[in-house]
Amino acid sequence: MKVLIRNGRVIDPASGRDAVGDVAIADGRLCEALPGKPDQVIEAAGLVVAPGLIDLAARLREPGYEYKATLESEMDAAVAGGVTSLACPPDTDPPLDEPGLVDMLRRRAKVLSRARVYPVGALTVKLAGERLTEMAELAEAGCVAFSQADEPLADTQVMWRALQYAATFGLPVWLRAEDHWLARGGVAHDGELATRLGLPGIPAFAETIALGALLELVRATGTRVHLCRLSSAGAVDMVRKAKLEGLPVSCDVGIHHLHLSELDLGYFDSHCRLVPPLRGQRDRDALAAGLADGTIDCVCSDHTPVDEDQKQMPFSEAEPGATGLELLLPLTLKWGAQQKLPLAGVLARITSEPARILGVHSGRLQLGAPADVVVFDPEATWRVSPEALRSQGKNTPYLGYELGGRVRYTLVAGNVVFEQA
Amino acid sequence: MQNDPQLNANGELRHLLSIEGLPREVLMSILDTAASFVGVTEREVKKVPLLRGKSVFNLFFEPSTRTRTTFEIAAKRLSADVINLNVAASSQTKGESLLDTVSNLSAMQADLFVVRHGSSGAPFLIAQHVKPHEHVINAGDGRHAHPTQGLLDLYTIRHYKQDFSRLRVAIVGDVLHSRVARSLIHGLTTLGTPEVRVIGPQTLLPTGVEALGVKVFNKMQDGLRDVDVVVMLRLQSERMRGALLPSAQEFFKHYGLTAQKLALAKPDAIVMHPGPMNRGVEIDSTVADGPHSVILPQVTFGIAVRMAVMSIVAGN
Numbered sequence: 001m002k003v004l005i006r007n008g009r010v011i012d013p014a015s016g017r018d019a020v021g022d023v024a025i026a027d028g029r030l031c032e033a034l035p036g037k038p039d040q041v042i043e044a045a046g047l048v049v050a051p052g053l054i055d056l057a058a059r060l061r062e063p064g065y066e067y068k069a070t071l072e073s074e075m076d077a078a079v080a081g082g083v084t085s086l087a088c089p090p091d092t093d094p095p096l097d098e099p100g101l102v103d104m105l106r107r108r109a110k111v112l113s114r115a116r117v118y119p120v121g122a123l124t125v126k127l128a129g130e131r132l133t134e135m136a137e138l139a140e141a142g143c144v145a146f147s148q149a150d151e152p153l154a155d156t157q158v159m160w161r162a163l164q165y166a167a168t169f170g171l172p173v174w175l176r177a178e179d180h181w182l183a184r185g186g187v188a189h190d191g192e193l194a195t196r197l198g199l200p201g202i203p204a205f206a207e208t209i210a211l212g213a214l215l216e217l218v219r220a221t222g223t224r225v226h227l228c229r230l231s232s233a234g235a236v237d238m239v240r241k242a243k244l245e246g247l248p249v250s251c252d253v254g255i256h257h258l259h260l261s262e263l264d265l266g267y268f269d270s271h272c273r274l275v276p277p278l279r280g281q282r283d284r285d286a287l288a289a290g291l292a293d294g295t296i297d298c299v300c301s302d303h304t305p306v307d308e309d310q311k312q313m314p315f316s317e318a319e320p321g322a323t324g325l326e327l328l329l330p331l332t333l334k335w336g337a338q339q340k341l342p343l344a345g346v347l348a349r350i351t352s353e354p355a356r357i358l359g360v361h362s363g364r365l366q367l368g369a370p371a372d373v374v375v376f377d378p379e380a381t382w383r384v385s386p387e388a389l390r391s392q393g394k395n396t397p398y399l400g401y402e403l404g405g406r407v408r409y410t411l412v413a414g415n416v417v418f419e420q421a
Numbered sequence: 422m423q424n425d426p427q428l429n430a431n432g433e434l435r436h437l438l439s440i441e442g443l444p445r446e447v448l449m450s451i452l453d454t455a456a457s458f459v460g461v462t463e464r465e466v467k468k469v470p471l472l473r474g475k476s477v478f479n480l481f482f483e484p485s486t487r488t489r490t491t492f493e494i495a496a497k498r499l500s501a502d503v504i505n506l507n508v509a510a511s512s513q514t515k516g517e518s519l520l521d522t523v524s525n526l527s528a529m530q531a532d533l534f535v536v537r538h539g540s541s542g543a544p545f546l547i548a549q550h551v552k553p554h555e556h557v558i559n560a561g562d563g564r565h566a567h568p569t570q571g572l573l574d575l576y577t578i579r580h581y582k583q584d585f586s587r588l589r590v591a592i593v594g595d596v597l598h599s600r601v602a603r604s605l606i607h608g609l610t611t612l613g614t615p616e617v618r619v620i621g622p623q624t625l626l627p628t629g630v631e632a633l634g635v636k637v638f639n640k641m642q643d644g645l646r647d648v649d650v651v652v653m654l655r656l657q658s659e660r661m662r663g664a665l666l667p668s669a670q671e672f673f674k675h676y677g678l679t680a681q682k683l684a685l686a687k688p689d690a691i692v693m694h695p696g697p698m699n700r701g702v703e704i705d706s707t708v709a710d711g712p713h714s715v716i717l718p719q720v721t722f723g724i725a726v727r728m729a730v731m732s733i734v735a736g737n
Contacts, residue, residue, distance in 0.1 A: 195627040196441065198541040198564030198600060203628070267426055268542030312520055314540030316563070 001414055002026045002034050008044025008375060012051065013348035014355075014364035023049050025371040028413035032367055040416065042409055044375050050347050051363050052084025052115075052372035052410060054354040056174075056252055057228065058303035058325055060117070061392075062105065064093025069305035069392035071105075074325065075114040077391035079418040081326035082374035082407040083301075084115050085355075085362055090122040091149035097122035097133045099141035106142050114417050116372070118144045118358060120174060123162050127151040132162055136169050144358060145172045145226065150275050152180035160217055167223040172359075174226040177214050177235065178276065182206035187316045189279040193262040199315060202277050204232040211235050215242050218249060226357055227251035229302060231276035233286030240295045250357050251295075253287050254302040255324055255331045260284065260397060270311045270318035271397040274302075291349060292339045298353040299335070301328040305393020323393035327384070329376065330403035337404075343378070371414040380406035426548055433737040436548045436557040437730050439566040441607040448611060452576050454729035455722070461498065462724055471732045472501035475532040479505045480523075481560070482538040487696055488560050488570070491720070492535045495727035501533070523547050531555060533735055541565035541600075556734040564598050569730055570695050571604025573723040575612065577715055578650055580722065581691050585612040591644050591686075592635075593620045594654035594676055594703050597627045597665075601695045602654055610634040620644035621676060624665040641676055645685040651713075653678050653694045656703045669702045679705045683713060691715045 005023040012018075024034045058078065061069040078086055088105075090096035096105070102119045109117035121143030125131040128151075135146055146166055153159050153175070166173045183206045188194040190201025211227070215238065218225050230236060230253050239251050256274055261281045265272045272278055290296040304321025311318050328350060336346030355363025362372045381404045386394040410418035425442045429435040434447055461469055477496040479489055489505065496503045508522060523534065533556045536544045541563030548557040561567040582588055590609055596602045596619050609617045610633070619630060620638045631637055638644030645651065656672060666672050678692065692704075692713045700706050709716060 190628045192629040192632040195629050196603070196633065198562075198566070198603060200564075201628060267545050270546075309518065312518070312546070314519070314538065314543040314546055314563075316540045316542075 002036065002038045003040045003042065003411065003414060003416070004034060004038035005042045005044050005049050005373065005375060008047050008049035010049045010365065011344050011347055012365035013344045014352040014366065016344055017365070018342070018344045023365065023373065025373070025411070025414040028371055030365060030367055030369050030371050042375060047375050047377050047408055048343070049373060049375050051351040051365055052374045052412065053082045053328060053350045054358060054360070054363050055083045055086040055303065055325065055328060055350070056298065056300040056354050056357065057089055058083070058086040058301055059091070059305065060088050061305055062092065062108065063101065068307050071108055072112060073390065073392040074303070074305065075109065075112050077325040077389065078115040079410040079412070080390045080407060082329050082376060082410050083325055084372035084374070084410060084412045085118065085358070085360060086115055087118040087120050087144060087358060089120050089147060089149040091127060091151065095122045095127045096120070096143070097125050097127070099134070099137050102138060102141040102143055113412070113415070115412060116362070120145050120147045122146070123148050123173060124153065124158065129153045129155055129158055132165055135166060135171055139169065139171055145174045147174040147228070150176065152178070154180035156213060160221070163217050163221040163223040163225070167221050172224040172226060174228050175214060176228040176276070177207050177211035179206045179210040182209065187273065187277070188265065189262045189277040191262055191280055193265055197265065197268065204234055204279060204283065207232050207276065208234040208238060211238050215247060215249070218247050222248065224248045229254045229257070229276055230287060230290070230296060231257055231279050231283065233283045236286045236290035236295055240290070243295065250297045252298045252300050253291055253296050255299055255328055256322055256397065257284065258288050258291065258299065258335045259331060264397060265315070268315040269397065270313060270315050271322060271395055271399070273315055273318050273320045274322060275320045288335060288339065291335070292341060297357060298349045299328070299332050300354070301325050303391070305391050306395045308394065311395050322396050323389060323391045324396070325391055326389055327396065327398060327403070329407065330405040333378065333405040334403065371411055373411040374407060375409040376405055376407045378405055380404070382406050426545060429737060434734050435737055437568050437734055438544050438548060438557065438559045439607070440568045440571045440604045440611070441566070443611065445611055448572070448575065448608060451572055451726070451729050451733060452579060454733060455576055455725040458725040458728040459722070461728070462721070467498050468500055469498065470500045472496065472499035472735055475501045475735060476530060477501045477503050477533045477535060477731070478526050478531045479503065480508060480526070480534050480536045481506065482508045482543070483561070485537055485561070487720070488537065491723045492560060492727055495724050495731060498724070499728055499732055501731070519543065519546065520550055523550065527552060527555060533558065533731060535560050537561045539563055558730060558734065561600055563600065564603070565600055566604045567600040568604050569723070569727050570601050571608045572730065573719060573726040574605045574652065574693060574695070575608045576722045576726050577693060577719050580718070581715060582649055585609065585614045588614050588650060589616040589618070589648040590614055590650040590652065591618040591620055591648040592652045592654065593641070593644070593678065595625045595656050595660060596621055596630060596654065597625045598657065598660070599654050603633070605652060606633050606635055618644050618648065622666070641682050642685060645682055648686045649690055651678060651683065651686055651690055651692045653692065653704050655695060655697065656699060673702055677701070677703055677705060678708050680707050680711065683708055693719055696720070
């Protein structure tokens with residue numbers, strides 16, 4: 001299969017290339033020039049041609065939660081959103097704590113041949129925070145990192161041992177910093193809005209206290225730790241200092257936390273019930289600035305399809321999470337426009353940067369690299385509606401919003417897996 | 422921000438969900454309407470035909486005796502048919518969702534839902550889903566709001582003190598968990614009360630409560646000085662089980678209202694309590710039954726206020 005993408009604005013964030021030109025693909029890889037006639041030509045005049053998006057957190061809900069979403073629906077959503085690689089957290093049912101489960105998930109995903117799926121293994125058995133999983137075995141089965149997803153790891157002794165054990169095998173650990181005891185029972189940022197709405201709060205220091213402990217353990221063990229879903233200004237400052245010190249940490253922010261704050265809860269909008277909670281406007285601004293200055297390495301969708309029944313509940317009882325795979329590109333572009341950043345720099349946060357954290361060769365338009373490519377129209381707008389979303393999860397605070405950035409083609413390993421006029 | 426879901430396109434009260442956000446005129450008209458009903462409740466024939474033929478569903482997802490009873494009396498005095506549903510004991514335990522319960526009752530031709538729910542915001546969710554001719558009154562949701570209690574508190578204060586513009590009001594105790602306190606604070610600030618104080622240990626005051634427009638005091642001796650109105654909040658015994666308070670005894674010693682502490686307030690200060698009271702925990706019997714106490718008149722006014730709210734929302 002030979003594909004030629006013609007006359008697009010080719011942007012490769014890794015090399016800084018941003019120029020109109022062609023992209024040639026043969027045998028699933030990017031090449032200099034095609035040997036012979038192309039099988040397919042994509043006219044990309046006026047469109048951006050970039051590496052396919054890489055999302056470090058997308059829940060596919062399999063196994064166990066097929067009523068919320070299926071691998072098939074969410075893989076469709078991924079490529080419709082231009083996402084060609086995604087890491088899925090281990091909080092399935094059962095959790096990804098056994099090689100057999102990981103193997104099954106990878107094979108199911110492969111058969112669907114859409115986005116590449118990188119399972120993140122459970123750090124502890126059943127994510128219960130007590131016993132370590134067979135990390136080395138799980139890594140062999142295809143786990144790229146180990147995490148607790150949103151389950152607590154309250155026991156610092158277990159956390160210390162888990163980091164030591166992961167470091168032994170050179171395995172990265174992805175953790176969200178949240179003190180279990182301080183966050184217990186909370187459903188919203190402990191601030192003015194939670195006070196007004198009478199919602200149990202989670203203070204910002206639930207994050208910074210846990211982050212302090214985690215950074216201390218990184219200092220002690222040297223484990224490569226990726227910090228997931230930063231939510232507070234204080235945490236951004238701490239990560240900035242930790243990086244200056246040279247600690248082996250990276251971090252991400254969820255797409256909603258760049259744009260929304262506690263105020264968006266309005267009259268108990270359960271679509272804004274997220275983990276971690278949306279915090280104050282100052283926190284949101286610090287996250288957006290931290291992503292711009294490189295303290296925060298990348299953005300993820302934290303895609304969490306939730307069925308409508310579980311959202312049509314009083315705020316505290318509603319299931320947290322928002323659909324995100326198809327909003328990752330538009331909301332990242334929106335952030336980039338607000339920060340007045342060049343497009344290559346903006347796209348780096350959803351391509352080359354997450355690729356580096358994931359340790360994969362995609363995420364760049366380098367000759368010989370896997371031909372995972374997205375072709376999108378940066379000017380086209382679309383309205384977010386249940387019909388427009390391919391994900392089974394229609395749960396998003398952005399329902400009804402007009403967003404810019406429409407994916408036209410998505411290619412994985414040189415095959416067009418999504419196409420939209 | 423969306424439009425206030427409790428007002429219709431003309432700015433009239435369609436549901437009563439929270440005092441927060443209601444304009445002064447709406448609050449005043451409820452209080453004035455309530456005043457006209459106080460006469461009714463004192464007549465020999467205590468009925469007016471304003472809601473004749475209407476069905477009021479008391480939908481209580483949390484146990485309550487007093488509030489449910491006063492709503493029932495108020496609805497009956499307006500000549501409505503009242504159906505009491507103790508949902509905590511029925512369909513919810515069978516796994517039916519909140520909105521399914523409401524749809525089913527709606528199919529039984531309800532006109533007005535009076536809702537109490539343990540989760541903050543539940544009445545908002547219901548109000549978003551009821552039919553255009555149906556109305557929702559919040560009878561207490563989680564820690565969020567208890568607007569008819571707030572209104573009856575405002576009514577009581579106006580009855581005894583007339584004008585809000587010169588008052589100092591102190592709200593004492595467990596503000597953190599109190600929907601009564603939140604509703605009253607919004608009502609008092611909307612009606613122009615110059616000084617609203619909250620008094621309690623830091624563990625029972627919510628983060629950033631100052632943003633509601635109140636002054637914070639940790640000591641009773643400071644907070645009660647020269648106040649016109651003292652509102653005592655109920656302290657649930659389960660607060661003593663966590664790390665919020667060591668004991669009821671220590672709480673009473675520092676925050677219980679005694680005659681001695683009340684002497685710091687103005688000589689003509691009134692003492693209020695939303696009930697049910699814990700004598701010897703937040704209030705001493707000599708004060709609860711003493712000359713400053715207006716706790717029982719609060720209950721009486723509560724019926725007139727609920728009549729006013731029901732007749733206004735059902736009439737819009």
